[in-house]
Each structure stands twice: as structure tokens, then as C-alpha cells.
Amino acid sequence: MTCDECRGLLQDLVDAELSGAERSALEAHMTKCVECARLHRHLAKFTTTMVKTLQPLRTSEDFAGKVMAKFEDSKVELLRVRESQKKTPAAGKTWPVWPFAAGSGVIILVALYTLFSGGPADPVATLTKGRGATRIMAWDGKGWQEVKGASQVGNGQRVEAVETPGETVELDCGPEAGLKITLRSPCKVQIERTSRQIRLLPLADAPGRFFLRVTRTGRKDFSLKSVQLAFNRAKVQVALGEETAVDVEPHAAGDVTVSVRQGAAVIFNSSEPESVAAGFARNVPQTGACSPAVQAKPEVFSWVEK
Amino acid sequence: MSTPKADANQPPAQIPHLLSGEDVDVEDGPTDLILVGRAKAGEPSAFEALLLRYKALVSLVAYRQLGHDEGAEDVAQDAFVKAFLHIGELDDAARFKAWLLRITANVALDHLRKKKHDGVSLDQSGAYAAAESAAAQTIGRGDLREAGGQAIDSELRGQIAEAIYSLPEEYQAPAAMRYLEEVPYREISRRLGLREETLRKRIHRANQMLRRKLRKLWPEGEEL
Numbered sequence: 355m356t357c358d359e360c361r362g363l364l365q366d367l368v369d370a371e372l373s374g375a376e377r378s379a380l381e382a383h384m385t386k387c388v389e390c391a392r393l394h395r396h397l398a399k400f401t402t403t404m405v406k407t408l409q410p411l412r413t414s415e416d417f418a419g420k421v422m423a424k425f426e427d428s429k430v431e432l433l434r435v436r437e438s439q440k441k442t443p444a445a446g447k448t449w450p451v452w453p454f455a456a457g458s459g460v461i462i463l464v465a466l467y468t469l470f471s472g473g474p475a476d477p478v479a480t481l482t483k484g485r486g487a488t489r490i491m492a493w494d495g496k497g498w499q500e501v502k503g504a505s506q507v508g509n510g511q512r513v514e515a516v517e518t519p520g521e522t523v524e525l526d527c528g529p530e531a532g533l534k535i536t537l538r539s540p541c542k543v544q545i546e547r548t549s550r551q552i553r554l555l556p557l558a559d560a561p562g563r564f565f566l567r568v569t570r571t572g573r574k575d576f577s578l579k580s581v582q583l584a585f586n587r588a589k590v591q592v593a594l595g596e597e598t599a600v601d602v603e604p605h606a607a608g609d610v611t612v613s614v615r616q617g618a619a620v621i622f623n624s625s626e627p628e629s630v631a632a633g634f635a636r637n638v639p640q641t642g643a644c645s646p647a648v649q650a651k652p653e654v655f656s657w658v659e660k
Numbered sequence: 661m662s663t664p665k666a667d668a669n670q671p672p673a674q675i676p677h678l679l680s681g682e683d684v685d686v687e688d689g690p691t692d693l694i695l696v697g698r699a700k701a702g703e704p705s706a707f708e709a710l711l712l713r714y715k716a717l718v719s720l721v722a723y724r725q726l727g728h729d730e731g732a733e734d735v736a737q738d739a740f741v742k743a744f745l746h747i748g749e750l751d752d753a754a755r756f757k758a759w760l761l762r763i764t765a766n767v768a769l770d771h772l773r774k775k776k777h778d779g780v781s782l783d784q785s786g787a788y789a790a791a792e793s794a795a796a797q798t799i800g801r802g803d804l805r806e807a808g809g810q811a812i813d814s815e816l817r818g819q820i821a822e823a824i825y826s827l828p829e830e831y832q833a834p835a836a837m838r839y840l841e842e843v844p845y846r847e848i849s850r851r852l853g854l855r856e857e858t859l860r861k862r863i864h865r866a867n868q869m870l871r872r873k874l875r876k877l878w879p880e881g882e883e884l
Contacts, residue, residue, distance in 0.1 A: 365864050404839045407816050410729045411719050418711050421740045
């Protein structure tokens with residue numbers, strides 16, 4: 355064995371990675387070669403000192419088990435927090451049950467969030483109660499308050515309206531074009547508006563099924579590429595004009611997120627047997643095929659009888 | 661977290677081999693890209709494989725950031741938990757290791773801040789302070805020697821951790837596993853998905869680089 359061959363294997367010898375024959379050959383060489391023997395001693399002590407010095411940093415035997423247990427706990431906690439964030443403070447507590455008892459009651463909850471992220475805290479829209487609505491409730495951060503007549507709707511405030519059973523009510527977006535989403539559901543529905551999304555939160559006592567139909571309404575030059583529903587983290591692509599069923603579990607088991615990627619105003623309208631309608635006049639950021647004509651803005655929301 | 665998109669159609673890059681002058685070898689085991697993909701799909705074995713692959717390195721980084729042993733294992737555990745919880749947000753799965761180490765550093769910083777907030781001085785939590793305190797409270801010469809020895813060990817540990825962390829990326833995990841956990845070559849190659857011959861070359865090269873980096877501590881001519 356040459357010195358080069360020996361030195362190529364010294365680290366393996368130190369790390370106890372050599373076969374018996376290889377080890378014997380190496381040791382035989384080192385009995386004759388002082389320099390290789392010295393290098394071996396150095397490597398052995400270097401490695402031993404490294405290992406000994408780092409020993410306090412060794413993880414415990416059940417390190418992987420502890421991490422996986424913490425991971426599972428954290429997942430459950432994360433889900434719990436997310437679920438609790440989805441629930442509205444008033445869900446199922448302060449609401450009268452008559453709309454459900456009537457069997458055909460229609461409740462519209464319209465939640466208006468900051469229309470532009472980072473926007474001012476000033477009111478961003480005005481809501482006027484139309485003849486179709488029997489009651490409009492606003493969430494002021496502590497509880498639901500009935501809205502009398504026209505009301506300023508501020509960032510983060512929520513507004514709801516309870517409609518007369520069987521009636522169709524539409525939140526008109528004024529002259530703006532938009533989408534019409536047909537919603538047929540036994541659930542009480544909350545609609546939230548963020549800058550790009552409208553969320554429908556099922557709050558019903560019983561499991562149910564949403565039937566959504568998304569159609570264009572108003573201006574013909576309005577263009578929409580796609581609408582996507584996200585429910586229980588599963589995404590459902592909705593084709594324009596087709597009714598799509600989404601199964602819903604009771605009490606905020608999930609939410610339906612209608613992502614309007616390109617669009618301005620959105621109108622929710624109902625079909626039989628119950629009808630829900632809501633709309634937003636504020637434009638969402640314009641991209642792609644969305645017509646520039648839709649960028650205009652009315653910030654005044656008004657309820658009108660259909 | 662936004663990271664550059666990986667091209668899913670391209671095989672994992674072999675650039676580190678080329679840069680290190682190492683022979684390019686065919687690698688058998690799953691890459692980080694594959695494991696992260698499986699972990700994103702919720703496959704428990706993928707999480708465990710990533711854990712085995714990087715726990716030694718994460719422990720070193722936690723220690724390096726904290727400056728002492730105390731709490732290093734907790735930080736390492738929390739870093740993995742945090743990474744696993746948010747793995748869906750990692751855009752470039754091939755950068756998992758860098759991402760994990762960054763999370764580890766952040767968790768360690770949070771740990772230090774919390775400790776400071778709880779009224780424990782960061783200096784006092786260090787090994788030097790522990791040694792000084794032990795020296796002040798003991799009279800025996802042996803105790804003093806032991807306390808001083810602990811401080812020296814702690815400093816040495818810091819330098820070794822730093823040296824391993826400063827190795828080129830592909831050598832960090834093998835070196836951490838070899839010197840921190842004394843894992844045999846075969847097991848390291850299994851955990852990292854590398855052929856044994858590739859792994860052996862990396863260990864040898866890492867050893868050379870570490871000896872060079874730590875030369876001041878252990879000159880080759882001197883007995884340790």
C-alpha cells in the first residue's frame with residue numbers, strides 16, 4: 355500500500371467504515387510509515403474532539419416523535435383557530451328563528467369589508483333600505499344593530515337584511531354591469547366582501563346544499579373569465595350560466611368563496627324556492643379581459659325592489 | 661412566503677457537485693423536491709424523512725443562533741413544526757433546506773426575545789456566565805477547573821457549529837450527521853438519498869474543509 359492509498363482511507367478508518375482486510379492493510383502500512391501514522395493520530399483526535407464537543411447538541415432519542423406529536427397538535431389548533439375566525443359573533447345566538455320556521459324565509463347578510471386593502475377607516479359605502487327589505491342589521495363590532503333608513507357602512511362593518519319570505523330582492527349596483535349569482539339554499543347566508551372575493555358562509559342549523567348560478571348581468575361589454583368556488587379548501591370551477599351545487603355542512607363547517615378574478619359589480623340573485631340577492635358596486639382591480647368601462651365606481655348601494 | 665418557482669419538469673440540479681469538483685454521481689434517493697411534494701400532499705413518511713435528513717443541522721443552527729445549549733432542542737423541534745405547518749407556502753421546494761434553516765434562526769430569535777422578556781439576561785443564559793457563576797459559588801480548585809472547561813467547551817462548540825454551517829450547502833448535512841450524531845455512512849446516505857460513494861467523498865471533503873477552517877484550534881503538527 356502506498357502513502358497516497360493509505361491517506362485516502364484514513365478518514366474511513368477513523369470513522370470505522372473499513373472492512374477487516376482493509377483495516378489490517380492500513381495498520382500494516384502505518385507500522386512502517388511514521389508520517390501516515392501521525393496523520394492518522396491527528397485525524398482520530400480531530401474527529402473524537404469534534405464528536406465529544408458537539409455531544410450536548412444531540413437531540414433526544416424521541417426527537418422525531420416529539421416533533422410529529424407537536425405537529426399534529428398544532429394542526430388541530432390551527433384548524434380550530436381558523437374555524438373560530440370563520441364564525442360570526444352573532445351566529446345562531448341573537449337571531450330570531452322565524453325565517454327558518456316559516457320554511458321559506460330569506461335572510462341576507464351582507465358583509466362589507468375594506469374594499470381596498472390599506473384604505474382609510476372612513477365609511478366607504480352607503481346602503482339604503484328598499485321596499486323589499488323588512489329589516490337591515492349592521493354589525494358594529496359588538497353586536498347587531500338595526501339600520502334605520504340610509505346608513506353609512508364603514509370598513510369592516512357588516513350589514514344584513516332580512517327579507518320578506520318568498521320575495522326576491524336585489525342589491526342594485528346602479529348603472530354598473532356585473533354578475534348575477536343565483537343562490538338557492540336552506541341556509542342562512544353571510545356574504546363577505548374583500549377586495550377580490552365574496553364569501554358565502556353557511557350558518558344554517560341543518561346541512562344543506564348551495565345552488566349557485568353565475569350569469570352576466572347588465573352591461574354586455576363586461577367580461578369575466580372565471581369564477582371559482584372554494585369550499586372546505588376544495589376549489590370548484592363554476593361555468594357561467596350553469597347551476598352548480600355545493601354541499602354545505604351546518605354551522606360554518608366551511609365556506610364558499612366566490613373568487614371574482616375580473617369583474618366590477620356583483621349581483622347575487624335567488625331562484626326558487628328562496629331568493630337572496632346582494633350586490634356590490636365597487637369595482638375590483640381590473641385585469642385581463644375586464645372591460646375598462648366597468649372601472650367606474652358608484653359607492654352608493656341601494657336596495658330596490660325587483 | 662414567496663420563493664422562486666421551480667420548474668417541475670426539470671430534474672434536480674446537479675450544480676453543487678460540479679462546483680465542488682466532485683465526480684457527478686447518480687443519486688438514488690428522493691430529493692428534497694420530491695419529499696416536500698409528498699409532505700405537501702400530507703404523507704407522514706415524507707415529514708419523517710425530512711426530519712431525519714435535517715435534524716442534526718437544525719440543532720447546530722439553533723445552537724449557533726442561541727449561543728448556548730439550553731433550549732436548543734426546543735428551538736429545533738419548534739422550527740420543524742413551524743416548517744411542516746407552513747410547507748404548503750413554500751413555492752420552491754428545492755430550497756427547502758435554506759427555508760428550514762431560516763425558520764430555525766427566526767424561532768431561535770423569538771426564543772431569545774421571549775427569554776429576555778421573561779427577565780432572563782441573554783448574557784446570563786450563556787455558558788460563560790454559567791461557568792463564572794459556578795466558579796464564584798465554589799471554592800474547590802477542581803470545581804473551578806470544571807467551570808472553566810465548560811466555558812471552553814462552549815466556545816469550541818460554537819466555533820465548530822459555525823465551521824459546519826459555513827461549509828458549502830451539500831456538505832453541511834452530512835457533516836452535521838457525522839460529527840453530531842455519529843451516524844454511519846450507510847445510514848447518512850440513506851437519509852440523504854445519496855449513493856454511499858458520493859456520501860463518502862462528501863464526508864472526506866467536509867473533513868478536509870473543517871480541518872482547514874479549524875486549523876487555529878488544532879494545528880496538524882500538534883497532538884490534541
